[in-house]
Amino acid sequence: MATRSAIAVKKANGTVQGVYCHWDGYPAHNGKILGDHYDYNKALQLITLGNLSSLAPQIGEQHDFDARYNGGEVKEDWCMFYHRDRGETRQDPKTFNTVGEFVDHYESSGAEYFYFIDTDGQWWVSHYSSRNDFQPVELAVERNEKEMA
Numbered sequence: 001m002a003t004r005s006a007i008a009v010k011k012a013n014g015t016v017q018g019v020y021c022h023w024d025g026y027p028a029h030n031g032k033i034l035g036d037h038y039d040y041n042k043a044l045q046l047i048t049l050g051n052l053s054s055l056a057p058q059i060g061e062q063h064d065f066d067a068r069y070n071g072g073e074v075k076e077d078w079c080m081f082y083h084r085d086r087g088e089t090r091q092d093p094k095t096f097n098t099v100g101e102f103v104d105h106y107e108s109s110g111a112e113y114f115y116f117i118d119t120d121g122q123w124w125v126s127h128y129s130s131r132n133d134f135q136p137v138e139l140a141v142e143r144n145e146k147e148m149a
Contacts, residue, residue, distance in 0.1 A: 006103075012119050018116070019052060022052065030115065032141045
């Protein structure tokens with residue numbers, strides 16, 4: 001079962017640009033990857049490629065979306081994008097006026113976790129049960145890892 005999430009970049013003009021991510025959205029996975037591997041500029045690059053099936057430490061290059069099922073080479077450390085790697089259309093990032101609009105949109109898409117990086121390079125996360133009560137990703141990762149132990 002997927003743990004859906006949404007990932008965004010808060011721009012200097014206050015707008016928020018975000019994408020959907022289907023797999024492993026919980027803080028001990030996606031939160032840890034974002035906090036450990038994505039600074040502001042890399043997050044901008046990630047978002048421009050649109051919605052993701054799965055997040056990984058490296059953005060990577062175009063590769064076979066279905067490699068796991070057809071005997072191809074699986075790139076475990078590369079992100080899997082619906083448009084770049086599967087050729088699906090209408091997978092572009094969405095732009096919102098506020099973080100609240102970002103949460104509203106992706107919550108209606110089934111996202112459970114909402115991540116965004118601010119212009120200072122700090123990652124924040126919220127769970128759908130607490131909606132706009134964002135906390136630093138590193139705290140959520142630590143708590144989630146303890147829960148999973």
